[in-house]
Amino acid sequence: MRQLQQACLWETLTPHEAWSGPLEGEVQADVCIIGAGITGLSAALHLLEQGQTVCVLDAHDVGHGGSGRNVGLVNAGTWIKPDDVEATLGRRHGSRLNTLLGQAPAEVFAQIRRYGIGCQARNDGTLHMAHNAAGLADLRDREAQWRRRGAAVELLTGAACAEYCGTDRITGALLDRRAGTLDPMAYTRGLARAATGLGARIHPHSPVQALARAGHGWQVHSGQGAVSAQKVIIATGAYTEGEWTQLQRHYFRGYYLQVASVPLQGAAADAVLRHGQGSWDTRKVLSSIRRDAEGRLLLGSMGRADNKPDWFIRGWADRIQQHYFPALGKVEWHLHWTGCIDFTPDHLMRLFEPAPGLVAVTGYNGRGNTTGTLVGKALAQFLLSGDSQALPIPLSAMQAVRGAGLRSSLYETGFSLYHAGQCLRVIL
Known part of the structure; x- marks a missing residue:
């Protein structure tokens, strides 16, 4: 490995x-x-x-x-x-x-x-992907709001959604052209x-x-x-x-982790986001999914990876990949990194x-x-x-955000617990 x-x-x-x-x-x-x-x-x-x-x-x-x-x-x-x-x-x-x-x-x-x-x-x-019925309702609302403003957005469902996303675990996806x-x-x-x-x-x-x-x-x-x-x-x-x-x-500072695989080849890999969009799902603690020009699979989510052991990071990435794209089989993960976000x-x-x-x-x-x-x-x-x-x-x-440090700590604790639940297959 x-x-x-x-x-x-x-x-x-x-x-x-x-x-x-x-x-x-x-x-x-x-x-x-x-x-x-x-x-x-x-x-x-x-x-x-x-x-x-x-x-x-x-x-x-x-x-x-x-x-x-x-x-x-x-x-x-x-x-x-x-x-x-x-x-x-x-x-x-x-x-x-x-x-x-x-x-x-x-x-x-x-x-x-x-x-x-x-x-x-x-x-x-890009594709904003609904992971459940509530997520789909949210995307329908977003589509209606943007369409009233003349935006080129389209809610994909059924076969079109499966073709664009490459998974049957998504009930709908908002395509923003x-x-x-x-x-x-x-x-x-x-x-x-x-x-x-x-x-x-x-x-x-x-x-x-x-x-x-x-x-x-x-x-x-x-x-x-x-x-x-x-x-x-x-x-x-x-x-x-x-x-x-x-x-x-x-x-208040938040963190975002990402994991990248080695370049993937074959029909199962080609089916993942086959039309080249980047995507993220509608979970409270979202997962982002995209591929790069060399075929790597990139997964991301809120939280830090730089303070966690390799088994935790691999476990989380395997859980997301196997849920959405089981046809890929066992994916070899290569790199991980963490960035910061300034939230208001x-x-x-x-x-x-x-x-x-x-x-x-x-x-x-x-x-x-x-x-x-x-x-x-x-x-x-x-x-x-x-x-x-x-x-x-x-x-x-100039008005400071109250409890910025506490907010950041509470968010990170929540994200870590959520990802731990994903690793343990308690939640997804």
């Missing part, structure tokens, strides 16, 4: 590139971006195209955080239903956010084409490559230690260097580190402007590929124009 390794599949598939190295000395820029993920790099590209000078800092490497470690779904909309978005934000702002995030997959795929990014991109849609899949690390590093081609300075392994006003601009200090900039974007999400910002108080209580993001020329975002709630691409562009436009209408939602007051 192959050893189960703790490593992110997407990082192993994406060639490492040498950027500018850690920040040293004094650097001048129009805009300093903290966080070399999808949001920060999308913002960088749009600023550079408008003639701005940009310096990007990251405590680790390009794509190290959620941008490079996620499932790779290019989702339309938010985690919650569009009617709920409008109920929370109000009709005007909620409708605008639904429209913009409904169009966000098209923006991602346009960026990929524009900059020639090789990242296994497929605009073939706007969406798709990609290799998130390759997408993120492709954005970085495009940004450096336009003149951006990208400094990995440069954790920010201080952020302070300097005249009409800002000084961003990191190790042996500092960036003087007129404006700053904080785009670190769930991977925000250090005492220089209070941003960590405005979300209402599952909607927050945009902040703590001071003039300083903007920040949190709360993607696990939808960073599309949301980050959209928000990065919007933050760039806002800094250039000063017009808040460029933003997808209004700016929020």
Whole structure:
């Protein structure tokens, strides 16, 4: 049996590139971006195209955080239903956010084409799979809400559902033709490559230690260097580190584990998601399912794998695989990894402007590929124009999430117990 390794599949598939190295000395820029993920790099590209000078800092490497470690779904909309978005934000702002995030997959795929990014991109849609009658009712409601807004969604049942999903354990699946899949690390590093081609300075392994006003601009200090900039974007999400910002108080951290098999071949493997969609089910503690370009089966769920033994991870992955795809037989699991998600209580993001020329975002709630691409562009436009209408939602007051640490701990405990029940075949 192959050893189960703790490593992110997407990082192993994406060639490492040498950027500018850690920040040293004094650097001048129009805009300093903290966080070399999808949001920060999308913002960088749009600023550079408008003639701005940009310096990007990251405590680790390009794509190290959620941008490079996620499932790779290019989702339309938010985690919650569009009617709920409008109920929370109000009709005007909620409708605008639904429209913009409904169009966000098209923006991602346009960026990929524009900059020639090789990242296994497929605009073939996604499948939200009903695991029981309640899940099917939920999907019917989602279909009706999106169709009222003109979205290209379709609820598959019967033979069509079985053909698309590759399993008879699903009662229905909502096919969202706007969406798709990609290799998130390759997408993120492709954005970085495009940004450096336009003149951006990208400094990995440069954790920010201080952020302070300097005249009409800002000084961003990191190790042996500092960036003087007129404006700053904080785009670190769930991977925000250090005492220089209070941003960590405005979300609670969750975790997401993934397991990847060796490449699978044969008729049984070809039947799994045969039309190329990525998917996830309607369980409270969901399972995500997709395949990559080389035929690997990728399973994911809420919770951590990096603090659990190999037998637990294999047991969970075997349980999900054998339930949905028993025809595959015994699958050989190769890699596992864990990423972080910045959650908010209402599952909607927050945009902040703590001071003039300083903007920040949190709360993607696990939808960073599309949301980050959209928000990065919007933050760039806002800094250039000063017009808040460029933003997808209004700016929020800085209000901390109560009991963020406790929420995170309780969620993780619940997820671990649920997965233990799956391993023991008590629940599924």
